[in-house]
Amino acid sequence: MGNLLTVEKLCVDYVTRNGGYVRAVDNVDFSIAEGESLGLAGESGCGKSTIAYSLMRLHRPPALISNGNINIDGKDVLAMQEAELQQFRWKEISMVFQSAMNCLNPVVTLEKQFYEIFKYHGITSNKKEARKKAEExxxxxxxxxxxLKDYPHQFSGGMRQRAVIAMALALRPRLLILDEPTTALDTVVQRDILKRIYELKKEFGFSILFITHDISLMMEFCDRIAIMYAGKIVEQAPAKTILNNPRHPYTYGLKNSFPSLKGEIKYMEGIPGSPLNLNCIPKGCRxxxxxxxxxxxxxxxxxxxxCEKDAFFYCHNPLEV
Ligand SMILES: Nc1ncnc2c1ncn2[C@@H]1O[C@H](COP(=O)(O)OP(=O)(O)O)[C@@H](O)[C@H]1O
Ligand SMILES: [Mg+2]
Structure with missing residues (x-):
């Protein structure tokens, strides 16, 4: 299986008012194979969304991609001009944003919004055909x-979320980024929506970057998982390894911060303290x-x-195999 996406040495900085910067993504490397689903987990503020926006070149000032390479399907994303980007976004990579429910235009019917997408990207400008595609x-x-004839405000939160996901899939993207797509929904609905997305992935063979802080949900849906802490990927391994034998103590803590899937009651250890302030990075390990x-x-x-056969981690004192 070839790699669809390769990210190398990616650094993203937020420039501060006094001319300094905060490095929110620090030398990050990862890849996603065709048809693969990679999970990106870590506490709030660790840089997950910053990576997602950078992949689509949707990062805005004060964010600045200061180093690295992003390559999708042989194309150099960081070298693309705006016109090229507009074709590339949604068609090659599409994204369901963290606050996706607010992405719909409130004064335009769902049918019209789908129509605009198909028309803009040259799929069809025939209304009947567009409706049929939207219905599917x-x-x-x-x-x-x-x-389809309704306005977004007539939908429940869950319905709006589903509509946004349907739109993200409209152009059959090669890579679908889900940035905490379902956090506003209850767990049953979350799982249900994710199941549908994964059925579709099987059918169409696209890849997924699934961002969440819910590591149990991730273990259920991802092939491989990358764990982020304070701007760095500290461990990456197949989901099974993350579940059964994490090596980085942070992964271990994160994993134990959520009750297990089967609902068995277990002690939630969590992780003491709070995430690192990126303004004062200590010497040594973050x-x-x-x-x-x-x-x-x-x-x-x-x-x-x-490095171990299909995994890596950054730790002086890893948990044993
Ligand atoms: N608009 C911004 N201006 C300055 N710094 C920001 C901005 N957005 C994010 N950051 C910095 O980037 C870090 C990572 O943010 P983000 O990518 O949103 O994390 P996550 O998605 O993992 O919660 C934050 O901890 C913060 O330091
Ligand atoms: Mg985020």
Missing amino acids: LLAIVGIPAER FQERCFRAGKDCFTKEPEIT
Whole structure:
């Protein structure tokens, strides 16, 4: 399986008013194979959305991509001009934003909004044909066809969320980014929507970057998982490994911050303290302050990468195999 997306040494900075900057994404490497689903997990503020926006070149000032490469299907994303980007977005990569429910235009019917997408991207400008395509997409996410004539405010939160997902799929993108797409919905609806997306993935063979802080949901739906802490990917491994044998103490803590899927009651250890302030990055490992395994090296030397057959992590004192 070839890689659809390759990200190398990506750095994204937020320029501050006094001319300094905060490095929200620091030397991040990852790839996503064709048809693969990669999970990106980590506490709020660790840089997940910043990565997602950068992949689509939708980052706005004060964000600045200061280093790295982003390549999708052989195309250099960072070299693209605006005209090229407009064709590339939604067609090659599409994204369901964190606040996706607010992305719909409130004064335009759903039918019209689908029509505009198809027309803009040269799929069809025939109204009947567009309606048929929109109906098919809505069926996928479980919205009855007759609701096409409705305005977004007439939909429940869950319905709006589904509509946005249907739109993100409208142009059959090669990569679908889901940035905490369902956090506003209850768990049953969340799982239901995700199931539908994954059925579709099987059918059409697109890839997924699934961002969430709910690592249990991620383990259910992703092939591989990358764990982010304070702007860095600290561990990456197949979902099974993350579940059964995480090596980074942060992964371990994150994993234990949520009740298990099967609903068995277990003690939630969580992680003490709060995420690192990116304005004062300590010497050594970024997770030192909160780590139950921190030793002397962790306060003096930044951990190097340790690679294992299909995984890697950055830690001086990893959990044992
Ligand atoms: N508009 C902004 N201006 C300045 N800094 C920002 C801005 N947005 C995000 N950041 C910085 O980038 C970090 C990562 O943010 P974000 O990518 O939204 O994290 P996540 O999606 O993981 O919650 C934040 O902790 C913050 O320091
Ligand atoms: Mg985010």
